[in-house]
Amino acid sequence: xxxxxxxxxxxxxxxxxxxxxxxxxxxxxxxxxxxxxxxxxxxxxxxxxxxxxxxxxxxxxxxxxxxxxxxxxxxxxxxxxxxxxxxxxxxxxxxxxxxxxxxxxxxxxxxxxxxxxxxxxxxxxxxxxxxxxxxxxxxxxxxxxxxxxxxxxxxxxxxxxxxxxxxxxxxxxxxxxxxxxxxxxxxxxxxxxxxxxxxxxxxxxxxxxxxxxxxxxxxxxxxxxxxxxxxxxxxxxxxxxxxxxxxxxxxxxxxxxxxxxxxxxxxxxxxxxxxxxxxxxxxxxxxxxxxxxxxxxxxxxxxxxxxxxxxxxxxxxxxxxxxxxxxxxxxxxxxxxxxxxxxxxxxxxxxxxxxxxxxxxxxxxxxxxxxxxxxxxxxxxxxxxxxxxxxxxxxxxxxxxxxxxxxxxxxxxxxxxxxxxxxxxxxxxxxxxxxxxxxxxxxxxxxxxxxx
Numbered sequence: 001x002x003x004x005x006x007x008x009x010x011x012x013x014x015x016x017x018x019x020x021x022x023x024x025x026x027x028x029x030x031x032x033x034x035x036x037x038x039x040x041x042x043x044x045x046x047x048x049x050x051x052x053x054x055x056x057x058x059x060x061x062x063x064x065x066x067x068x069x070x071x072x073x074x075x076x077x078x079x080x081x082x083x084x085x086x087x088x089x090x091x092x093x094x095x096x097x098x099x100x101x102x103x104x105x106x107x108x109x110x111x112x113x114x115x116x117x118x119x120x121x122x123x124x125x126x127x128x129x130x131x132x133x134x135x136x137x138x139x140x141x142x143x144x145x146x147x148x149x150x151x152x153x154x155x156x157x158x159x160x161x162x163x164x165x166x167x168x169x170x171x172x173x174x175x176x177x178x179x180x181x182x183x184x185x186x187x188x189x190x191x192x193x194x195x196x197x198x199x200x201x202x203x204x205x206x207x208x209x210x211x212x213x214x215x216x217x218x219x220x221x222x223x224x225x226x227x228x229x230x231x232x233x234x235x236x237x238x239x240x241x242x243x244x245x246x247x248x249x250x251x252x253x254x255x256x257x258x259x260x261x262x263x264x265x266x267x268x269x270x271x272x273x274x275x276x277x278x279x280x281x282x283x284x285x286x287x288x289x290x291x292x293x294x295x296x297x298x299x300x301x302x303x304x305x306x307x308x309x310x311x312x313x314x315x316x317x318x319x320x321x322x323x324x325x326x327x328x329x330x331x332x333x334x335x336x337x338x339x340x341x342x343x344x345x346x347x348x349x350x351x352x353x354x355x356x357x358x359x360x361x362x363x364x365x366x367x368x369x370x371x372x373x374x375x376x377x378x379x380x381x382x383x384x385x386x387x388x389x390x391x392x393x394x395x396x397x398x399x400x401x402x403x404x405x406x407x408x409x410x411x412x413x414x415x416x417x418x419x420x421x422x423x424x425x426x427x428x429x430x431x432x433x434x435x436x437x438x439x440x441x442x443x444x445x446x447x448x449x450x451x452x
Contacts, residue, residue, distance in 0.1 A: 024104050024111035026180035028187035030213050031157070031238055033221045035096035035119040038191070040072070041213045042104065044085045045177050057089040059102035063113055066103065068093060073227060077210040079203050082173035088213050090227050096121045114188045119156060119240060123283045124419065127156040127241040130190075132386035132411035133197065133292060133346015136166030137179040141387030141409035141429045143186075148433070150186045154413070157240060158190050161247070161346045162197025162292030166389045168207040176207060195247040196234060197292035197347060204258045205251075209233050214247070219276055235266045237273045242419045243286040244277035246270065250293040250345075253314040254304060260321055267329040274338035278447075285419060285446035287340045291315075294345035294382050295332055298352050298402065299393035309360075310396060332359070335378060339451045342422075342441065344412070346384035349392050351412070351426050352405040353437060354380040358450075362400050371403065372441040374449040379441060381424070383412040406436050420444055 026043040040057050053074045058066035072089035087106070094100065097120045104111040119127065130146060149155060165179035183192065193214065200208035209231075215221075216232025218239075234249040248270060252263045277287050295316040297305035304312050311317075318330030335343065336358050356363040356377035363376035372379060385392075385408065392407050408428040415423045417440070426437040443449060 024106055024109055025184065026177065026211075027104065027111065027114060027184050028180065028192050029116055029190075030193060030215075031119070031191045031218075032090060032092070032215060033218050033223075034239075035121045036092065036094045038091045038094060038100075038116060038118065039213045039215070039227070040070075040089045040091060040102065040104070041211070042087050043177065043180060043211060044087070044106070045083075045173075046085070053085070053087075053107065055087050055089070055104070055106045057091060057102055057104050059091055059100050061098065061100060063101040063115070066101070072104075072106075075210065075228065077206075079169065079206060080172070082169060082207070084173060084177070084210075086210050088227055088231075094118050116189055116191075117156075119191075123239075123242055125241045126416035126418065127243075128154060128416070129157050129159060129414040130155045130411055131159045131161065131290070131344050131381075131414055132383050133161040134163040134349055134384040134388045135160060135386035136163070136388045137175050137182060138166060138389045139387050140179075140182060142385075142411045142427075143182060143387065145427060145429055145433050146411060147186055149413075149427075150190055155190055158186065158192050159245075159247070159290055159344070160192065160194045160386075161290045161344060161383075162195055162251075163199040163346060163384070163388065164194065164197070164208065165199075167199045167202060168211065169202040173207065176211060180211065193238075193247065194233065195291060196249050196251050198251055198254065201251060201255050205234070219273060234262075235269055237277075239280075239284055241416055242284050243288055243416070244273070244280070244284050245288045245290065246273055246277075247290045250291040250312075250315050253312075253319050254293075256319075263319060263321070263329050267334070270331075271334060271338075274334070274340070278338055281339075281446040285443070286342070286422070287338070288342045288344070289335060289340050290344045292345060293347045294380060295343070296354070296357065296380065296401070297348075298354075298382060298396050298405070299348040299350070300396055301393060302348075310401075336450075339448045340378055341375075341443075341448050342379045342381065344381050344383060346382070346386075348382050348384045349388055349390060350382065350385050350395060350405055350407050351410060351437065352382040352395075353403045353424075353426075353439065354382075354401055355403050357401065367442075370440065370442070372439055374443055375441070376450050378448075381412065383426070385409050386411050387429070404437050408436060410436065
């Protein structure tokens with residue numbers, strides 16, 4: 001056999017193996033408008049040139065019977081040498097609190113059979129969340145324990161609050177591909193909800209936007225629009241059990257060379273959703289927000305921090321639009337005014353639980369020894385230690401601010417115990433799943449204690 005023939009055979013074998021390895025991959029789900037919908041998203045690393053690609057998600061209540069189908073729409077993505085196709089399918093007509101099985105048909109390929117359980121519509125339902133920021137493909141420390149928790153059916157929704165894969169665009173997108181493959185075992189079963197961090201900024205957040213599918217109009221859905229028009233991966237809200245949850249982008253305040261108008265647009269969205277949440281607060285008493293960078297700084301050496309006041313002034317107080325005039329669109333006053341109970345952030349690669357705080361004033365509680373028993377101010381939790389390729393930063397030891405902090409890699413569990421009681425747990429990967437920190441957040445009326 002001559003050399004050219006041998007090379008041809010080896011190349012053919014390699015392509016065959018890659019096809020077998022890649023197949024249909026990177027499958028993950030996210031919440032639709034409500035519990036009657038779910039979005040299935042996956043990415044094909046190979047370039048597709050067909051205008052119409054035959055892609056369908058079949059689903060049903062039994063793994064042997066797929067009696068419903070949703071057509072998936074494809075979106076070809078190209079940025080420099082990064083090329084892939086993302087598929088999205090909106091599954092409709094689902095029953096709440098029901099197990100569904102699904103599989104994907106793409107041209108002549110068929111996926112494995114996956115399964116998920118829809119959420120309950122009832123506001124009295126008590127859901128369970130996993131919350132973390134800053135999980136990468138390299139050094140994905142928390143993933144094994146997250147997988148164990150998912151296998152034990154401990155979560156109903158997973159929230160990843162920025163800094164995803166480290167970074168999605170690296171190695172011409174292959175780091176993003178590998179990360180999405182690595183989380184498939186959890187993200188194909190549990191809705192995987194996201195907002196962007198600073199590591200998603202590349203090429204105007206386009207790599208992030210091309211891989212995820214967050215519905216942006218859940219409170220006022222426009223079902224006439226196509227799914228791609230309804231997606232907003234930067235700010236979106238949802239109602240789950242007794243809570244309204246709003247995810248948003250802190251990054252608009254720092255990457256203004258991509259534009260300024262989105263800062264005001266997001267702020268107007270936040271205010272509108274907070275007003276709506278308060279109107280509905282007798283049914284859903286908790287308001288929780290999630291973003292990437294904390295309003296208050298607990299780590300040293302961050303250029304977005306004012307190291308004299310230990311705040312991120314652009315987010316907390318507001319930004320000078322076009323670098324002129326008074327500060328506008330600050331979030332601390334907005335969240336305090338509308339009674340946001342808990343704020344979750346990442347970015348700082350440790351876990352930190354602050355005493356309730358507003359405008360630098362610490363509130364350590366009057367009801368009991370528990371400062372979160374009828375808290376007199378918003379509760380800030382930093383959970384940015386899921387696993388990243390960067391070192392742990394220096395911690396700013398401000399005793400009057402911080403109730404507890406840990407450097408351990410890990411993630412946060414949020415468990416609703418009843419309509420007015422939440423249990424938070426911080427899980428350590430370094431200590432083999434040990435719960436490092438545990439608190440109860442308690443109130444007895446829909447509005448938080450500091451509201452009139």
